[in-house]
Amino acid sequence: MSSESKETNINVVVRVRPRNQKEIRENSPIVISTSGVKGKDLHVKANPSDPQSKTYSFDKVFGPDADQQMVYDEVVAPILEEVLMGYNCTIFAYGQTGTGKTHTMEGDLTSCAGKDAGIIPRTLYRLFDKLEKEDSEYSVRVSFLEIYNEELRDLLSPDDPTVPSVKLKIFEDMNRRGSNEVQGMEKILVNSAQDVITILQKGSNKRQTAATKMNEASSRSHCIFTITVHIKETTSDGEDLLKVGKLNLVDLAGSENVGRSGAEKGRAKEAGMINQSLLTLGRVINALVEKGLHIPYRESKLTRLLQDSLGGKTKTCIVAAVSPAKCNLEESLSTLDYAHRAKNIRNKPEVNQRMTKKALIREYETQIERLKMDLQATRDKNGVYLAAEVVPTELKIT
Numbered sequence: 246m247s248s249e250s251k252e253t254n255i256n257v258v259v260r261v262r263p264r265n266q267k268e269i270r271e272n273s274p275i276v277i278s279t280s281g282v283k284g285k286d287l288h289v290k291a292n293p294s295d296p297q298s299k300t301y302s303f304d305k306v307f308g309p310d311a312d313q314q315m316v317y318d319e320v321v322a323p324i325l326e327e328v329l330m331g332y333n334c335t336i337f338a339y340g341q342t343g344t345g346k347t348h349t350m351e352g353d354l355t356s357c358a359g360k361d362a363g364i365i366p367r368t369l370y371r372l373f374d375k376l377e378k379e380d381s382e383y384s385v386r387v388s389f390l391e392i393y394n395e396e397l398r399d400l401l402s403p404d405d406p407t408v409p410s411v412k413l414k415i416f417e418d419m420n421r422r423g424s425n426e427v428q429g430m431e432k433i434l435v436n437s438a439q440d441v442i443t444i445l446q447k448g449s450n451k452r453q454t455a456a457t458k459m460n461e462a463s464s465r466s467h468c469i470f471t472i473t474v475h476i477k478e479t480t481s482d483g484e485d486l487l488k489v490g491k492l493n494l495v496d497l498a499g500s501e502n503v504g505r506s507g508a509e510k511g512r513a514k515e516a517g518m519i520n521q522s523l524l525t526l527g528r529v530i531n532a533l534v535e536k537g538l539h540i541p542y543r544e545s546k547l548t549r550l551l552q553d554s555l556g557g558k559t560k561t562c563i564v565a566a567v568s569p570a571k572c573n574l575e576e577s578l579s580t581l582d583y584a585h586r587a588k589n590i591r592n593k594p595e596v597n598q599r600m601t602k603k604a605l606i607r608e609y610e611t612q613i614e615r616l617k618m619d620l621q622a623t624r625d626k627n628g629v630y631l632a633a634e635v636v637p638t639e640l641k642i643t
């Protein structure tokens with residue numbers, strides 16, 4: 246049962262944060278202003294004294310006084326409704342380091358709806374609230390993935406050194422052409438928003454710890470938090486069907502590593518830290534906007550994983566974060582240009598086909614087969630590994 250699919254432009258919103266302490270201390274003047282707390286226009290001046298300003302228009306623009314609740318209500322609440330109708334949706338946070346991507350996506354993770362709670366905790370809170378009010382069976386699964394140096398890392402995998410770590414691989418989702426999945430990644434079944442918050446905090450700490458160990462800022466990695474919802478529906482002839490909706494919340498690496506031309510620049514280049522995923526994301530956006538014949542999705546992990554969000558069947562929104570201060574003007578202009586170009590990408594959102602229970606079981610069986618093959622491969626590589634509880638007593642060495 247596939248709904249009509251209509252082409253729509255992807256949604257692009259901009260959030261301007263307040264000046265931070267450093268910018269205030271350095272007396273860096275405000276050169277980016279908005280028309281009120283929320284609007285559609287953003288005004289940029291090269292110098293605060295200039296009588297002329299350049300105006301950029303977006304689907305929505307939030308000024309420094311916009312709070313987390315407003316961003317959620319205006320941007321995310323309608324997207325959550327789409328997820329519950331059975332769409333796949335993606336929200337990207339894009340921008341220079343320190344402009345508020347993580348603040349917008351995660352914010353304060355200690356409570357679901359506190360003043361500083363960001364998109365992820367608020368979405369979970371609202372999601373469970375809605376599901377509990379609906380009188381239908383449902384399940385919610387979450388995954389949390391990091392891409393660093395083109396390596397995938399599962400931020401929710403158990404930290405048990407006795408369990409061999411599974412190499413994550415990307416494979417094509419057989420149920421949805423042009424959509425890719427990660428093999429071997431934890432998809433944790435969760436029962437409440439608080440459940441997820443606890444899991445998220447662990448994942449977020451894992452990211453921090455690794456970043457400190459490697460002496461790298463988390464600003465060089467991309468994080469994808471995915472919520473998958475299954476809701477049971479019963480047709481008039483009594484058949485049970487499952488409606489599936491998915492929401493990807495993506496906190497991208499700091500955009501300062503890649504220049505307006507899409508080339509690697511500055512520190513990143515000197516350190517040989519090619520952020521392949523960020524570079525490719527820019528190229529994919531350019532190719533889509535220019536309606537190129539070849540879209541280079543396969544050239545990075547990020548674009549492979551989110552292929553369907555860029556020119557595909559997913560509903561996509563980009564939140565571009567910028568600083569209002571003159572000292573960051575060059576980077577802010579680069580972000581605004583990027584976001585402006587991305588406005589021209591057209592997706593063809595399509596509701597996921599309802600699944601019969603039989604089809605879901607078949608999918609799980611395929612997954613089990615794949616996992617068995619993985620386990621076999623690990624055994625072949627590392628020697629025979631048997632968990633204590635499956636070793637028959639007569640084989641136990643005493």
Ligand SMILES: Nc1ncnc2c1ncn2[C@@H]1O[C@H](COP(=O)(O)OP(=O)(O)OP(=O)(O)O)[C@@H](O)[C@H]1O
Binds near residue numbers: 309340342344345349
């Ligand atoms: N709209 C805002 N209002 C108040 N404080 C903000 C806002 N946006 C960001 N901040 C604060 O600015 C600081 C930097 O923000 P944040 O860590 O979210 O940046 P980032 O873009 O994720 O950076 P990175 O790329 O390094 O991860 C944080 O202390 C955050 O709380």
